[in-house]
Amino acid sequence: VTSARKITASRTNARASTGPKTAPGRARAARNAFRHGLSLPVQSDPALSQEVEALARKIAGTDADADIQHLACRVAEAAVDLRRVRHARHRHLLEALSDPYYESRDATRKKVTLMCAILRRDGYRTPELESYLTATPQGPEKLALILSQEAKKLSAFDRYEQRAWCQFKLAVQSIDDRQPRIVVKFDYISQVA
C-alpha cells in the first residue's frame, strides 16, 4: 500500500513537473502515445463519419425502415474501417520504402562496428569500404527486408484488419437476414408497375 507521505510527494512533484505549458505544446504532447489511431472508432473521425453516412444511405436505399438503416450503417462503418486499416498499413509500407537509408538492423550494427574500427585507425578507408558503408538495399531486396523487419507492426495491422473484416461479415449477414423481404417487395412492385 502506498503511504500517504509518498502520495503527497508524488503530487508535489507532479505539480512541479515541466510539461508543455502552451496550447500547441499540450496538443502535441497529447498525441505522444498516438500510433495509428486504428483502435479509435471510425465515427470519431468527422471525414470518415460522413463517408459512413453516405455509404449507409447507398446500401439501405431511399425508402428503407429504421432497422435496415441501422444495419446498413453497421455495414458501412465496417467497410470504411476495413479500408482505413488497409490504408494505414499501406502508408506504413510506403514510408519504409521511401526511406533512402532503410537498412537491416544486423547490417547497421556491422557497419557501425566497421566505422568505429576505421575511426580508430585514423580514418583508413578504401572506395570498396565506402561503397559498402553507404550502400542500402534497393528494389525487391528492400521490400523483402521491410516485410521481414516490420513483421511485428504488420501483424498488428493484420489484427485490426481481421477485426474489421469480421465486423463487416457479421453486419452483412445481419442485413441479408432482413433483406429478402425488402427484395421481394421491391421486385414485386416494380413488376406490377
Next chain:
Amino acid sequence: MTANDNSNPLALAQCRRWGPPHLIPGEDSAAYDELFARVAAAVTPADTIEEILLSNFVDLEWEILRWRRLKASHMTAIAYKGLDKILRSLSVDGVGKLVKGWVARKPSAVKRADRILKAAGLNMDAVMAETLCESLEEIKCIEAMIALTEARRNATLREIERHRATLACALQRALPQLEDAEYQAIDVAEAKSAA
C-alpha cells in the same frame, strides 16, 4: 478488355469510387484498373454490398500477385549471395570480381561461374538453394503474407457466395408472386363486349 479502351466505364468508375488503389512504387495503376474491370465484368455486382466485396477481392488479389512477384524477383536479385557463398566454399580465386561480373551478366564471368559449378557437380539449383538459405527469414515473411492474403481473399469469395445465395433464395421465393403479377383478373362481360 483493357483499361485504356474504357470499354467498361462502370467498372472503372467503381474502381475510382473506392479511392485510389494501394500501389507501391513501380506498380502500374493501369494494370490494377484492368484487373478490376475484368473482375467487375465477370462478376457484375448487383448491389452496393457486392461492390464493396468485389473491391475487397480485387485489392487482395492484387496484393497476392504483388507478394508472389516479390518472392520471385527477390530470389533473382539476391542470387549473387548464393553464388558467392558456393564459390567461397570451393576456394575459388577472385570470387568478388567474378560475382560482380556474373551480376552484370558479363559473358566471360557467367561462363566461368558455370564451368566452376559444373566441375564441382553443381548447377543453378544449388545456387538458388543457397540463396534461399541466405534469405530464409525474408522468404518466410513473404510466404506468410501470401498465405494470409489468400485466406482473406477466399473468405471474401465465400462471403460473396453466401450473399448471392441469400439474394438467389429471396428471388426464388419472390418468383411465384412475380409470375402471379403477370396475370390480371379481367371481367368476362367486358372482355366479350370488347371482342
